Amino acid sequence: MHAQHFRGGVHPPDYKVFSRSVPISVVPAPNKVRVPLAQHLGVPAQALVKKGDRVCVGQPIGACVGFVSAAVHAPVAGTVTATPDVNLHTNRVVPGIEIENDTSDTLFAGVAPVTTVDRAAIIKAVQAAGIVGLGGATFPSHVKLQPPADKKISTLIINAAECEPFLTCDYRLVLEDGERVVRGAALMMTALDVHACIIAIEDNKPDAAQHLRALLGARADMRVATLPTHYPQGGEKQLICALTGREVPSGGLPMDVGCVVHNVGTAAAVTDAVERGMPLIERIVTVSGDAVERPGNYRVRLGTPIRAVLAAAGCDIERCAKVVIGGPMTGATATDLDAPVIKGTSGILAFSAAWVNADQPRPCIRCGRCGTVCPIGLQPTQLEALANLRDVNALQAQYAADCIECGCCAYICPARRALVQGIRYGKAQITALRKAVKN
Ligand code: SF4
Numbered sequence: 001m002h003a004q005h006f007r008g009g010v011h012p013p014d015y016k017v018f019s020r021s022v023p024i025s026v027v028p029a030p031n032k033v034r035v036p037l038a039q040h041l042g043v044p045a046q047a048l049v050k051k052g053d054r055v056c057v058g059q060p061i062g063a064c065v066g067f068v069s070a071a072v073h074a075p076v077a078g079t080v081t082a083t084p085d086v087n088l089h090t091n092r093v094v095p096g097i098e099i100e101n102d103t104s105d106t107l108f109a110g111v112a113p114v115t116t117v118d119r120a121a122i123i124k125a126v127q128a129a130g131i132v133g134l135g136g137a138t139f140p141s142h143v144k145l146q147p148p149a150d151k152k153i154s155t156l157i158i159n160a161a162e163c164e165p166f167l168t169c170d171y172r173l174v175l176e177d178g179e180r181v182v183r184g185a186a187l188m189m190t191a192l193d194v195h196a197c198i199i200a201i202e203d204n205k206p207d208a209a210q211h212l213r214a215l216l217g218a219r220a221d222m223r224v225a226t227l228p229t230h231y232p233q234g235g236e237k238q239l240i241c242a243l244t245g246r247e248v249p250s251g252g253l254p255m256d257v258g259c260v261v262h263n264v265g266t267a268a269a270v271t272d273a274v275e276r277g278m279p280l281i282e283r284i285v286t287v288s289g290d291a292v293e294r295p296g297n298y299r300v301r302l303g304t305p306i307r308a309v310l311a312a313a314g315c316d317i318e319r320c321a322k323v324v325i326g327g328p329m330t331g332a333t334a335t336d337l338d339a340p341v342i343k344g345t346s347g348i349l350a351f352s353a354a355w356v357n358a359d360q361p362r363p364c365i366r367c368g369r370c371g372t373v374c375p376i377g378l379q380p381t382q383l384e385a386l387a388n389l390r391d392v393n394a395l396q397a398q399y400a401a402d403c404i405e406c407g408c409c410a411y412i413c414p415a416r417r418a419l420v421q422g423i424r425y426g427k428a429q430i431t432a433l434r435k436a437v438k439n
């Protein structure tokens, strides 16, 4: 099958060579973890423990509140020493639970496999396990497995594209633990009651694609699709367009065109939740960048300080001019290295000054390149100007809310304008207006 091409996009150097051939290793659980109760999109979890409580690995410490929310679990066994406000890497402060690790790794007695595996049981297990989109979006996965009755889903897409430069955590997961991905995909097919699944991967990872094909064998209901390496191929809308030719409408969701998209890491987490009853307490993080001595992929307990992960990878923090959390296109500069690794932390990239672009933004020269590369067909330079003018009506009329914050416009801009930050500011204005209208 030939993939269709989505519009726009860019070809940044992928820099995956630093970490792609290194097997996943483990960062030891730290003496103390600080686990935020808001690591996902939606309502923060509600604390279930208090200072002085003893907890075991996998024990719920935060309850899922409402439909769009996610439970939070103890990543280590030990004693709750505080319920502090936790500073995230973005400088957002959220409530959290601090646990002193007794290093026993005692497993919570409630961790048990699902006995009767049917649609309802899978969804319940995914919700109980606190699984969210591990590609970085952190949308609660149980919600995506329960589309409204009027949305007929025909295709589950498992996203292994990993189009962000530097990141290789999905690639290593597929190579080292592909069976867990395939079993999780099959479980999600049951949950969604669909009979077609496509595992999508970019053509710069032929060994991973071949491995997945071998794992699928003669299965007729699942297949692997290789897509051209082209950023942002891993965006949900771009993936759907490339695989099915369907366009998600403005303001719409993948389910509006019969698709549900989940990340490969999410699929593996679903397997753990159903087959072992194991909640999401750790994730694979790509640690890379020129300031890292041992770039690679590391299995990290949630709540581990970013600083500890960098140290485990041999990073000399004194040499770091910048640490980016996530990939360089969509990630955020870390404002606090003591902030914890959370469910959406796909990468920790540390750079020396030699790799950091110190150019200041200059006036727009109206070259039009930002509009040419925008995969949504927006006019980024106009949106930036409207955001600065706080013209919310015009921002809405120009479909600013459809921006996927892929960063293509900022990447291509010769004037180094901070277009994504400007548009994000504009989107926040739209959200605030919509909230005000609702209330
Ligand atoms: S306007 Fe938004 S969607 Fe378009 S290129 Fe910029 S960040 Fe990407």
Ligand code: SF4
Pocket (backbone or CB within 6 Å): 363, 364, 365, 366, 367, 368, 369, 370, 371, 380, 381, 409, 412, 413, 414, 415, 416, 417, 419
């Ligand atoms: S790419 Fe930069 S300089 Fe060119 S039109 Fe867009 S904002 Fe202006």
